[in-house]
Amino acid sequence: MYKLKNMLLQEQKHLEKIVMQAKTNLSTEPEGHLRISIDQNKPRYYQCINDSKGIYIPRDEKELPRRLAQKGYNEAVIKKGETRLKQIKKITKNYSDDEIEKIYTSMNKARQLLVTPIEPTWDQLLTKWYEEEYQGKEFKEGTPLILTEKGERVRSKSEKILADYFYRKNILYKYEKPLHLKGYGTVYPDFTFLSKKTYQEIYWEHEGMMDKQDYARAAVRKIELYQINHIYPGDRLIITFETEQNVLNSKIIENLIEKYLI
Template sequence: MHNLRKMLLEEQKHLETIIAKASESLKSVPEGHLRISKDKNNVRYYHCVEDYNGVYIPKSDIVLPRQLAQKSYDMSVLKKAEMRLKQIKKLTKDYKDDEMEQLYTSLHEERQTLITPVEPAWNQIVEKWYGEEYQRKEFKEGAAFILTEKGERVRSKSEKILADYFYRENILYKYEKPLYLKGYGTVYPDFTFLSPHTGKEIYWEHEGMMDKPEYARTAVHKIETYQKNGIYVGENLILTFETEQSVLNSKNVESLVGKYLR
C-alpha cells in the first residue's frame, strides 16, 4: 500500500503524544480506584483502596470522583497506546511501501522480461496513465503564446511556473485534461496527477485573479461543484491563488507537492 509507512509513522507520533499526555496526568493522582453504585436514580461513589466496597464519598466532594475516574481512564489509554506503539515500531522497523515492487525492479532487466509481476510497478502505472490521450481545451485566437520548458502551451505565466516546476521535479501531469462535473459540465483542471497516496487522480486548480469579483465568483462556484461531485480540497483537489498584490508562492507550491504528490 502506497504511503502506509508514512501513515504508520504519523500514528506513531500520535501515540507518543497520547502516552506523554496520559503519563503526565497520572503523575499526581489519588491512591485507589472509584466504585460506582446506582440504585434507581440514586448514584453513590466509593473510594476503594484496600477493600472492594470502599469508603463512601460525600456528594459535597465533587473533585475526588473525577480524579479517580480520570485515573482509571488514563491508565487504560496508556496501556492500550503503549501496546499499539510497540506493534507499530516492530512493523516499521523493516517495512517499506514498495518492498513487493522492489522484488521485481531489483531483478536484471533480462530476467524481468521473463516475469509477469503480481502487480505493475508504480512508475509503470503512472506512465501508462500519462500515455493515455485526451482532448485538450482549445486556445482562443489571439491568446498569449506561452510555452513551458517541456514545450507545452499554457494560458498564463503562473501556469508556466507550475508546469516548469513539475517538469523539473519529474512529476508527470496532464494539462487541462477534461473532467465532467455533474451540475456544471465539463471543466479543464489546470493540472491532473495520479496520486502516489491513493492511486487515483488528483486535481490542481490555480485561481489567478481572485481580486476580480466576477472571476472570484466563478472560481468559488466551480470549487463548490467539485465538492458536490466528491472532489474535496485537501483530499483530491489542490488549490493555489493569486491576486495583483499576492503572487504565486513558490514555498507554498513546494509544500503542497511534498504533501500530495510525493
C-alpha cells in the same frame, strides 16, 4: 498501495499525543482507585488505596469520585495506547509499502523481460496513465503564445511557472485534461497528476486573478463543484491563488509539491 505505512505512522503520532496527555493528567490525581457499589439504585463511592473495600466517600464529596474515575480512565487509555504503539512500531520496523513491487524492480533487466509482475509497478502504471491520449481545451484565436520549458503551450505566465517547476522535478502531469463533474459537466483542471500514495488523480487549480470580482465568483463556484463531487481541497484538489499585489509564491509551490506530489 502507498497508504498503509503512512497511515500507521500518523496513528502512531496520534496515540503518542494521547498517551502523553493521559500521563500528564495522572500526575495530579489522588491516590488509589474508585470502587462503586449500588445501594437502592443509587451509587456509593469508595476510595481504595490498600483496603480492597476502600473508604466510603460521603455523598456531598463530588470532586473526589470524579477525579478517581478520571484516573481509572486515564490509566486504561495509557495501557491500551501503549499496547497499540508497540504493535504499530513492530509492524512498521521492517515494513515497506512497496516490498512486493521491489521483488520485481530489484531483478536485473534481463530477468525482468522474462517476468510479468502480478501487479503493475508504479512506473508501469504511471507511464500507462501518462501515455493515455486526451483532448484538452482549445486556445481561442488571439490568445498569447506562452510555451513551457517542456515546449507545451499554456494560458498564463503563472501556469508556465508551475509547469516548469513540475518539469524540473520530473513530475509527470497532464495540462487541462478534461474532468466530468456531476451536476455541471466538463471542466479542465490546470494540471492533473497521478498520486503515488493513493493511485488516484490529483487536480491542481491556479486561480490567478482573484482581485477581479467576476473571476473570483467563477473560481469559488468551480471549487464548490469539485467539493460537490467529493474532490476536496487538501485531499485530491490543490489550489493556489494570485492577485496583482500577491503573486505566486515559489516557496508555497515547493511545499505543495513536497506534500502531495513527491
